[in-house]
Amino acid sequence: MANTTISEPDMANTTISESDMANTTIKAAPTAFRAQRRAGGRRVRRGPLSRIGDVILAITVILISAPFAYTVVTSLRPASDVINDPLGWPTSLTVDNIANAYSKMNYTQGLLSSTIVLAGTMILTIVVGSLAAYPLARISRSWTTWVYRIFIAGSTVPIFVLIAPLYLFLRDLGLLNSYAGVILTYTAINLPVAIFFYTSFFRQIPIELEEAAAIDGSGPVRTFFVVLFPLLRPVTATLATFLTLSVWNDLIVPLVFVQDPSLKTVMVNAYSLVGSYTLDPSLLFPAALLGVAPLLIVFAFLQRYIVSGLTMGAVKS
Amino acid sequence: MIHRKPLIAVAFMAPAVAMYLAIIVYPLAQGLVLSGTDSKIGNPGAFVGVSNYVALASDSDVMRALGITVAYAVVVVIVQNAVGLSLARALYIRPRVRQLGSTLILVPTLMSAVMAAFVWNSLLAPDGAINSLLESLGLSSLAHVWLGDPSTALWAIALVNIWMFSGYSAAIFLAGYMNMSSELLDASSVDGAAGWRRFVSIEWPLLAPATTVAVTLSLIGSLKVFELPFVMTNGGPAGSTTTLTMLIFAKIFGGQGSFAYGATIAVLLLVVVVLFAGVTQSLLRRREERI
Numbered sequence: 184m185a186n187t188t189i190s191e192p193d194m195a196n197t198t199i200s201e202s203d204m205a206n207t208t209i210k211a212a213p214t215a216f217r218a219q220r221r222a223g224g225r226r227v228r229r230g231p232l233s234r235i236g237d238v239i240l241a242i243t244v245i246l247i248s249a250p251f252a253y254t255v256v257t258s259l260r261p262a263s264d265v266i267n268d269p270l271g272w273p274t275s276l277t278v279d280n281i282a283n284a285y286s287k288m289n290y291t292q293g294l295l296s297s298t299i300v301l302a303g304t305m306i307l308t309i310v311v312g313s314l315a316a317y318p319l320a321r322i323s324r325s326w327t328t329w330v331y332r333i334f335i336a337g338s339t340v341p342i343f344v345l346i347a348p349l350y351l352f353l354r355d356l357g358l359l360n361s362y363a364g365v366i367l368t369y370t371a372i373n374l375p376v377a378i379f380f381y382t383s384f385f386r387q388i389p390i391e392l393e394e395a396a397a398i399d400g401s402g403p404v405r406t407f408f409v410v411l412f413p414l415l416r417p418v419t420a421t422l423a424t425f426l427t428l429s430v431w432n433d434l435i436v437p438l439v440f441v442q443d444p445s446l447k448t449v450m451v452n453a454y455s456l457v458g459s460y461t462l463d464p465s466l467l468f469p470a471a472l473l474g475v476a477p478l479l480i481v482f483a484f485l486q487r488y489i490v491s492g493l494t495m496g497a498v499k500s
Numbered sequence: 501m502i503h504r505k506p507l508i509a510v511a512f513m514a515p516a517v518a519m520y521l522a523i524i525v526y527p528l529a530q531g532l533v534l535s536g537t538d539s540k541i542g543n544p545g546a547f548v549g550v551s552n553y554v555a556l557a558s559d560s561d562v563m564r565a566l567g568i569t570v571a572y573a574v575v576v577v578i579v580q581n582a583v584g585l586s587l588a589r590a591l592y593i594r595p596r597v598r599q600l601g602s603t604l605i606l607v608p609t610l611m612s613a614v615m616a617a618f619v620w621n622s623l624l625a626p627d628g629a630i631n632s633l634l635e636s637l638g639l640s641s642l643a644h645v646w647l648g649d650p651s652t653a654l655w656a657i658a659l660v661n662i663w664m665f666s667g668y669s670a671a672i673f674l675a676g677y678m679n680m681s682s683e684l685l686d687a688s689s690v691d692g693a694a695g696w697r698r699f700v701s702i703e704w705p706l707l708a709p710a711t712t713v714a715v716t717l718s719l720i721g722s723l724k725v726f727e728l729p730f731v732m733t734n735g736g737p738a739g740s741t742t743t744l745t746m747l748i749f750a751k752i753f754g755g756q757g758s759f760a761y762g763a764t765i766a767v768l769l770l771v772v773v774v775l776f777a778g779v780t781q782s783l784l785r786r787r788e789e790r791i
Contacts, residue, residue: 192594197653212729218573232695236593237594238586240590240591240594240601242599243583243586243587244587244601244604244605247604247607247608247663247666247667248604248607248608250606250608250619250620250623250663251607251608251611251619251630253619253623253739254619255759260551264530267629268632269622269627269629269632270629281649292769302791305782309521310513311516312516314512314513314515314516315512315513315515315516315517317502317512318502318503318509318510318512318513319513321502321503321509322502322506322509330513330517333520334520335518337520337524339720339773339774339777340528340770340773341522341720341723341745341750341769341770342723342724343744343749343766343769344528344531344532344766344767344769344770345523345528345751345766346523346749346752346762346766347534347535347747347748347759347760347762347763347766348526348527348528348530348531348533348763349527350525350752350759351522351530351534351759352522352526362771367519367522367523370519370523371520371522371523372523372524373525374519374520377705378516386550393502403505403508403512404504404508407502407512419524423677428609428610429577431781432519432612432613432614432615433612434609434612434614434726434727434730434731435726435727435749436611437755447711450612450614453614453615453618454731456733457618462621462622462625462628463622464622466616466620467619467621467622468622469613470618471611471616471618471619474611474612474614474615475610475611475612475615478610479610483612484772486603486757487611489606490602490606490671490675494672494674494675494713
């Protein structure tokens, strides 16, 4: 298996001064974004064609965001209004639909399960991934290169390839129907991404920092947790954003590995609405909103990490 | 100073390696073993050699799902990246609306496939918003039972996939644009390159790394699509949206409990993903080096 999803940075240890670290790939998107924001506009002359472009762009952006806006509006309209006129303007607003979806999809319980699964996955992936990435970035031997390559190759394997044997394995370990089974699965699936993120970042941290810590009498474990781990903060934030998106929105892992109703996540609870109420927008639209609401709230505060998290690896450093 | 202490280095890697071996590598190997048995739920099964693979090759359902999966992936990859690239360029040359635009187009990407399926199932319903809109525009002849007709159901799902992730592709291409040297672009403007000419000879070659990432991610994502067909059509009508992942799920958890046969289809899926993604990526990487 060649590494397919993410590019492999060169194994050479680059020594870059700390001030340069602000311009690493991880931060490149927002930094370049600000720098070129004003410069970008001057370069293109505005002709009649450009006006047509404006209109096409506006229509495309509206088409992409309209279903979400339509979801919000429909969720707030009384169910009878929606049935009579699905595309009509709201004449009166209500939160009944949201309250109904809230109880039908066991929202409180789902929120708790999803949060536990996400928090567990995040802590485990960040700690285990960064610990492994440290020696992988610092030791350039053939065995570390191979360990790294085998990890990265894992990012290509779809979960469906593993689902039958993994189900049997977790069953034998007694980990079906447990948070531990789901968290371990998510952590292992996301380790390739975490190791890729952290290894590239460690290579940009000057080795002199570790040497100075060693002279002061700090062992590798202490150096890692006290000196290095705090420096990883930007890449940890990016990784956390990525994990939040993929774990929160996933259906298949908790659907297959969890049957106990008290452990079901928001997505599994939402999915269970399908069936008897498949097409009722007055139930499914508020359910969709409740499902995505925690992410929108979190991302409102972490906006700059979304783009860098999603586009990680898109540009060569 | 970890590079001077190999034992400590190994200890640092141990938890990750142990989890990765247990949850990814071992099940991967076990899946190959499973595909050589006749295992069902509650029955470990006996070794049957390659007979599952022989059955696979003559199973019209599997071959159909393979065709559906590949056709879906090709359409999604081409359209999603074309839309994403156009959006990225349009936003790049309009710095004043760039931030607002790139935030708005990422909203569908934040929604889960389950949520997107809810919204689009309702929009695409026979009396849903899309048909109502067509009727109110006087185009009622175009109104259609989108998800109920075997000839349109898969493409309706592809449309939802494209809707969800065009903004994501655009974000990747936009990151590529932001990484371009402005000196080079300025120089090309001075030389009189503008519009389409500038795009073809300057921007497109410089976007090569972003293209590799955007195309590879959308290819892998669409080959393993599951939630959209699962929630929107559950594989129907008449199996027209049964992708390989849907078939794996149905064989294992759809009542028969055919773990062995599910694992065999899973091996086929892995081969398809590795083959398609591997070939596409090596072609795109070679192109990056040429440029």
